[in-house]
Amino acid sequence: MAEIDAILFDLDDTLYPVSTGFSDHRNGEVVCKFMVDYLGFDSMQSAKALRDEYFQRYHSTMKGLNVAMEEGRLPKPFQQEDLGQFWADHCDFARFIHPDPEQFQVIHSLAQVGLKLAVFTNSPRKYALSCLDKLGLRTLFPDDRIFAVEDVLPACKPQPEAFKQVLESIGSCPEKTVIFEDSMKNIRACKALGIRTVLVDEFQGGATGAAAGEAALLHDIPEHADPAVDVVIKDLLEVPTVLPGMWQKRFEAVRPRYMAPEIIRGEGYSGFAADMWALGVVLFALLSGTLPFSAKTEMQLYARIRRGSFTFPDCLGDSQKRLLRGVMRKDATARPSASALLQHAWVAGRDDAGHLSSVAAATALMTDSGKASNRLQAPQPAEAPVRAHGYPKSVTNQTAHLDDLTQKICGISNKGATAFGGS
Numbered sequence: 001m002a003e004i005d006a007i008l009f010d011l012d013d014t015l016y017p018v019s020t021g022f023s024d025h026r027n028g029e030v031v032c033k034f035m036v037d038y039l040g041f042d043s044m045q046s047a048k049a050l051r052d053e054y055f056q057r058y059h060s061t062m063k064g065l066n067v068a069m070e071e072g073r074l075p076k077p078f079q080q081e082d083l084g085q086f087w088a089d090h091c092d093f094a095r096f097i098h099p100d101p102e103q104f105q106v107i108h109s110l111a112q113v114g115l116k117l118a119v120f121t122n123s124p125r126k127y128a129l130s131c132l133d134k135l136g137l138r139t140l141f142p143d144d145r146i147f148a149v150e151d152v153l154p155a156c157k158p159q160p161e162a163f164k165q166v167l168e169s170i171g172s173c174p175e176k177t178v179i180f181e182d183s184m185k186n187i188r189a190c191k192a193l194g195i196r197t198v199l200v201d202e203f204q205g206g207a208t209g210a211a212a213g214e215a216a217l218l219h220d221i222p223e224h225a226d227p228a229v230d231v232v233i234k235d236l237l238e239v240p241t242v243l244p245g246m247w248q249k250r251f252e253a254v255r256p257r258y259m260a261p262e263i264i265r266g267e268g269y270s271g272f273a274a275d276m277w278a279l280g281v282v283l284f285a286l287l288s289g290t291l292p293f294s295a296k297t298e299m300q301l302y303a304r305i306r307r308g309s310f311t312f313p314d315c316l317g318d319s320q321k322r323l324l325r326g327v328m329r330k331d332a333t334a335r336p337s338a339s340a341l342l343q344h345a346w347v348a349g350r351d352d353a354g355h356l357s358s359v360a361a362a363t364a365l366m367t368d369s370g371k372a373s374n375r376l377q378a379p380q381p382a383e384a385p386v387r388a389h390g391y392p393k394s395v396t397n398q399t400a401h402l403d404d405l406t407q408k409i410c411g412i413s414n415k416g417a418t419a420f421g422g423s
């Protein structure tokens with residue numbers, strides 16, 4: 001967990017979806033027309049070839065054209081202020097992008113808790129302002145919190161000097177800053193500085209995403225498993241679910257593999273019921289060495305958890321399976337309370353044949369043997385069916401029972417049960 005005080009938002013392909021095709025429109029027909037009209041190129045094709053060559057080197061059209069001019073590659077001189085104005089005037093914003101009131105609300109609510117919000121783009125300033133206007137987001141960012149490429153030249157993203165200039169301007173430091181970005185190169189540069197990183201990947205690593213947007217042009221394909229990536233989201237609407245701590249100025253990602261279906265569905269939820277589900281996931285992993293839900297992408301993972309269907313490995317006994325089926329019910333109200341679960345035969349210390357269960361055995365091994373033995377020798381209740389018990393009115397009792405249950409289950413892990421991966 002880390003305290004944060006600032007958020008940087010990339011603009012293109014982050015504050016609007018790649019699937020709009022807007023980046024391809026701007027980087028294709030619009031910029032090529034600019035180069036024909038203003039820089040003297042004789043065809044759209046020759047303009048595109050040079051633009052792509054320099055964009056791949058510098059990740060910014062403006063910086064690329066500046067360098068191309070210095071290297072004698074442009075038929076006519078490049079006035080950098082012309083590019084932003086041309087994009088602002090000639091991009092067909094209305095055809096591709098539109099305000100998203102839900103996204104506005106997410107960003108607005110982050111500003112309301114006192115976080116410093118800034119936009120940082122490698123695009124020219126006039127274009128950036130116009131684009132934010134068209135997205136309906138301009139009012140969320142004061143002019144001195146909108147950083148375009150002119151504000152950091154001769155550096156630009158992903159050079160560390162560029163990020164340092166922006167952080168200095170907004171009065172924050174890398175350790176207290178979070179960036180939302182679609183570019184892996186920028187994500188890696190930020191991580192190296194100590195900035196918390198959120199990769200925005202609309203396609204969740206899918207093939208369609210590899211063919212669109214600026215990242216694709218730079219061969220900068222999203223890599224969810226890259227150690228520079230702290231968190232992956234599909235779009236900013238997922239922030240309240242995946243990073244709820246942001247509203248308490250904390251960077252603390254929810255681990256999706258442990259999230260209950262009702263949380264993924266974006267519904268209101270009971271913390272106790274959601275904890276019970278998560279406890280089931282942990283227990284499943286401790287007993288089997290695998291997680292009940294896994295997938296190549298988070299989108300697939302969410303779909304599997306929403307369906308709530310999982311397969312038991314052969315190593316689990318019938319009593320364990322009954323326990324897990326009850327704890328991991330899709331219907332949150334049908335999950336047992338912690339006190340009810342403590343009465344389950346397997347948790348209480350007996351397996352199907354009335355023998356000492358592995359939880360009880362582990363507990364006995366890890367704790368004072370006398371205490372454990374005394375507990376296990378006490379008369380055991382019959383196995384309580386795992387079914388809907390509702391949640392007790394006494395929150396204190398429920399919490400105490402949950403703690404007791406967690407300690408028992410963690411006892412297995414402490415004694416060297418199979419390790420399992422995080423999210």
Ligand SMILES: [Mg+2]
Nearest residue numbers: 010012013182
């Ligand atoms: Mg971008």
